[in-house]
Amino acid sequence: MERNExxxxxxxxxxxxxTGSCMSGCGGSKSNDPTPSPGGSTGGSTGGGGxxxxxxxxxxxxxxxxxxSFTTISxxxxxxxxxxxxxxxxxxxxxxxxxxxxGLNWIQANNMIQCSLHSAQYTAAGAVVSQPVGGGSTSxxxxxxxxxxxxxLTATVA
Ligand code: FES
Numbered sequence: 001m002e003r004n005e006x007x008x009x010x011x012x013x014x015x016x017x018x019t020g021s022c023m024s025g026c027g028g029s030k031s032n033d034p035t036p037s038p039g040g041s042t043g044g045s046t047g048g049g050g051x052x053x054x055x056x057x058x059x060x061x062x063x064x065x066x067x068x069s070f071t072t073i074s075x076x077x078x079x080x081x082x083x084x085x086x087x088x089x090x091x092x093x094x095x096x097x098x099x100x101x102x103g104l105n106w107i108q109a110n111n112m113i114q115c116s117l118h119s120a121q122y123t124a125a126g127a128v129v130s131q132p133v134g135g136g137s138t139s140x141x142x143x144x145x146x147x148x149x150x151x152x153l154t155a156t157v158a
Contacts, residue, residue, distance in 0.1 A: 068108030
């Protein structure tokens with residue numbers, strides 16, 4: 001083998017090794033790319049306290065169409081309190097009870113939020129009305145700020 005041929009074959013080998021390590025490096029970084037969270041009711045935000053600044057959307061064209069209706073999306077309890085799509089027609093609170101994490105429901109007949117586990121009750125503004133049945137104590141609910149654009153109601157989890 002002449003010197004030129006040896007250098008060429010050596011260069012080709014080094015190039016193949018570099019290409020291989022670059023490809024594996026690129027593949028690894030792709031798996032670490034954050035996946036953007038889709039908006040809307042199918043959003044992937046977490047329940048409970050949520051992350052500061054997380055927005056949770058609801059479509060008023062198909063959800064909360066009647067006064068007294070409520071739904072939980074991504075840890076947010078949305079309630080329609082009045083007709084129309086004004087901000088004052090809605091409230092949004094945390095969806096899990098501060099006592100022990102029970103699910104919260106809006107009881108239209110009583111005009112309050114009630115826990116499904118130990119029946120603690122809260123106003124639509126999140127204030128405690130009655131403590132858990134059977135002992136223990138709970139605290140006021142987090143209430144989230146709302147915005148309406150078109151038929152999209154958005155709660156900002158802060
Ligand atoms: S978890 Fe809600 S009152 Fe106990």
